Amino acid sequence: MDILIKAGQLILSLSILVVLHEFGHFFFAKLFKTRVEKFYLFFDPWFSLFKFKKGDTEYGVGWLPLGGYVKISGMIDESMDKEAMAEPPKDYEFRSKPAYQRLLIMVGGVLVNFLLAFFIFWMILFKWGESHIDVNDAKFGLDFHPIAKEIGLLDGDIVTSVDTHKVVTSKDIASLLILEDAKQLTVNRNGEVLTIDIPEGFGKRIIGEEVRSLAELRFPFVVDSVLPKGNAIDAGLQKGDSIVTINGEDASFFREATAIIESNKGKRVTIAFVRNNEPMETRCAVSDDGKIGIGPKVNDYFNVTSVKYGFWEALPAGINKGVNTLVGYVKQLKLVFSKEGVSQLGGFGAIGNMFPPTWNWYSFWSLTGFLSIVLAFMNILPIPALDGGHVLFLLYEIITGRKPSDKFLEYAQTAGMLLLLALLLFANGNDIFRAIFK
Known part of the structure; x- marks a missing residue:
């Protein structure tokens, strides 16, 4: 069930991000009277799950949940429609538009993702505010x-x-x-x-x-809750018990206790505790995942600093949160070029595991805001086949006045797609390797 809940959150989050990203391209294309042939959530090789046509555009949902796309007439993209590109340019095609219009069409998706992230953080701070323990x-x-x-x-x-x-x-x-x-x-x-x-x-x-x-x-290990079907209740532990030692080792603080319990997976441990000022002792079985079925008392030991925002007060705070998220993510990229960083690259499995095993709207929107920042930044990188690759060639055209040839763009698109496919296989391969070898 945990996997299904995480998968559901991942699919919903990515669907929102992909649809709005592609809408950014779609909006500017329509604004400049450029024909959009397809608007798809997920990819649709060979067949689609759902589709309909309105005007010149076919809207649909593909069966391969690896992203989405808009197919814009007269543009060299992942469709690699060479036959259409061999025909004379038409007024409604992407290649017939001025460079500045083509540039705006290409940055539209990234722009929407950045604005979406700022909006999400704005609404999060307005709804829930911020809280932390100093x-x-x-x-x-x-x-x-x-x-x-x-x-x-x-x-x-x-x-x-x-x-x-x-x-x-x-x-x-x-x-x-x-x-x-x-x-x-x-x-x-x-x-x-x-x-x-x-x-x-x-x-x-x-x-x-x-x-x-x-x-x-760090906080003392005082029992706050006992699962009704856990091992702790069978051992006689109750709310309010203060743990002292486990197997003779000091376990008066929560992290020390959990470390000892986890090191005794599938075994029985001796727990010494205090109840109503009386020292007591019990034997308790530890599950195969290193749990005994109790929850600690936490909130009584800390002062929580909370900040509430009004509707407009939350706007600059949300923008600041988005900028800080972007800066932090950019700093993390340098780690990709280290042995340790490469080993931690992950695909859809790693992203899915970021979501909690229970549905929580605060966590869902926080992660969706973060992923919107990531999607925007990754797409603007100057790599062929990404929006940033198209932007790089358009900036070259604007600065030099010379447009790269269609043949060059085809080769660049192919190289970029192969690079992205390799990264996709590597990242998801890392997920599989970690799942198999823990």
């Missing part, structure tokens, strides 16, 4: 992944800055280490401020070792 409000400090402890961090430390970048939430630490090529951490340890040097390449190591959470808020 690291300085973490009275028990932070818990750290083992590789963070290797450079000198200790559970209970609070990282206040990475180089000159202020740390606001625990998630900022890893992202700053990865994106900013940082050299030093400033740490508050029991009221004492100290600095820790960061080894060279530590950010790449975080990626290479697939560290999902470098630092988390």
Whole structure:
């Protein structure tokens, strides 16, 4: 069921993004009286799931969910319609339009995706606002992944800055280490401020070792909920129990406890806890996925900083969020050219796993806004077969006054399509490899 929910969110999100992206091309094409032969969600080799024709345009839904397209008359695109291009240009064709009009037609999709992302972030902030837990409000400090402890961090430390970048939430630490090529951490340890040097390449190591959470808020492990059909209820654990040790190891804080439990998958553990000031002990089975069926008390230990926005107040905040998302994504691209970054490239499986296993509109729209930024930026890259490739050749024409030959554009389109196909196969192959070998 989790897979179906994630897949449903992925398909809906990409469908929204693809349709609106192609509408951007469609809008400018119609504005400049350029004929659009097809407008499709998903690709339709050999047959389509649904189609109808209105005016000169055939609208439809293909069966291959790898994107979508608009087929514009007189344009060398993925259709590679060489016969039509061999005929004399017609007034309604793309190739007959002035260069500036062709440029606007090509950037239309990217423009719509950027505007859509800003609109989504605007509406998210208006509807839900923003909330976070500041690291300085973490009275028990932070818990750290083992590789963070290797450079000198200790559970209970609070990282206040990475180089000159202020740390606001625990998630900022890893992202700053990865994106900013940082050299030093400033740490508050029991009221004492100290600095820790960061080894060279530590950010790449975080990626290479697939560290999902470098630092988390530290809090005592007090049971807040017990699943009705879990192992914990069979062991007699109750809401309000304070975990002390598991198999004799200190487990008074949540992350320490979960690490011990996960290391005993499929086994039984001895849990010592306190109930109503009375020390108690029980034996509990651990499931094969490293769970016992309890949830911790969290909210009582932290102050949540919340910001609410009015309708118009949320607009500049949404634009700022979109710009910051774009800047962060662009910074991540440098990692693609490293061994660690290449190994983490993913396709539709990786994107689908970004969505939560339960339907959540806040998460759905947040991820859709992010993917809209990604789609816009990736499409504007100067790679033949992408919008950016067409834009590059059009800018060359505008600057030099010389139009690249149709034969050159055909070769460039073919090369670009082969490159994109190779990247698609590699990224989705990575997904399959990770699924098989965990």
